[in-house]
Amino acid sequence: MPVLRKFLFFCSILFSSLFFVSPSAAFTITPISGNVAINPGDSQVVNIQIKNDDSIPESFIVSVVGVREDSHGRPLFGKGFDEAEMWVKADVPSVSIPPGQTKSVYFSIAIPSDTYPGTHNVGLSFQLSSTGGGAVAIAPAAVALLSINVAGTVRESLEIRNWSVPWTSLKASWLGKGTLKNNGTVVLPISAKIIVKNW
Numbered sequence: 301m302p303v304l305r306k307f308l309f310f311c312s313i314l315f316s317s318l319f320f321v322s323p324s325a326a327f328t329i330t331p332i333s334g335n336v337a338i339n340p341g342d343s344q345v346v347n348i349q350i351k352n353d354d355s356i357p358e359s360f361i362v363s364v365v366g367v368r369e370d371s372h373g374r375p376l377f378g379k380g381f382d383e384a385e386m387w388v389k390a391d392v393p394s395v396s397i398p399p400g401q402t403k404s405v406y407f408s409i410a411i412p413s414d415t416y417p418g419t420h421n422v423g424l425s426f427q428l429s430s431t432g433g434g435a436v437a438i439a440p441a442a443v444a445l446l447s448i449n450v451a452g453t454v455r456e457s458l459e460i461r462n463w464s465v466p467w468t469s470l471k472a473s474w475l476g477k478g479t480l481k482n483n484g485t486v487v488l489p490i491s492a493k494i495i496v497k498n499w
Contacts, residue, residue: 326354327397329426329442337449341413348405348444350426352397358428359396362405364388365423367445377423377443384420384448387411394429409448417452418484421445457483 329350338344352358366381379385391406407424427441463478 327352327358327360327426327428327440327442329444331444332442333445333447335447335449336409337451338409338411339451340411340415340417343408343410346407346409346424346446348407348424348426349402350395350397350405350442351402352399355399357396357398359394361394361425361427361429362390362392363425363427364390364407365425365443367421367423377425382420382422384422387420387448388422388424388446390424395426407446411448411450415450417450420448420450422448459483 327350329348331348334346336344336346350360364385365377366379366385368376368381370376387410389408389410391408395403395405397403405424405426423443423445425441425443428439459481461479461481463476465474465476
């Protein structure tokens, strides 16, 4: 049975750059990224370990978030980015960890039977639920990136929707503008060479 593996290397590079954790946060999660290949209609469980490196007990809010890139290639985390956010469920909504201790949180992944093959990215988020001492601050968080590869025959299709260049410009260099649409079922890393010919 065909399994989607073409973009695993690309995704692992992307994930290493997306992982974040506040420098003031005294906790760590492992692993910080992972890939799973699942058939439509099947399920799987992944395990994330979180360690409290602080000297006091800490509690963490556990959630699943969507992941996508902005126009500059920077990661964005939020809700409603990908249908796969609904496929992944944590076994607990929160976890409390004594100082120096490690606990595991399990995430179950259930792929609907009518899902098309393709790649979906989600974040497994752990956010500190208290800052201590009544301080008001943005709670530190860490996200483990998970690539869900739905098995099957994938389709690659890239469409040039429009392309324009100010041909009347007398400048030595021209700034063109184009729109590309991914009509396929997988992430497409793109590089291109543009050749301009005088007809």
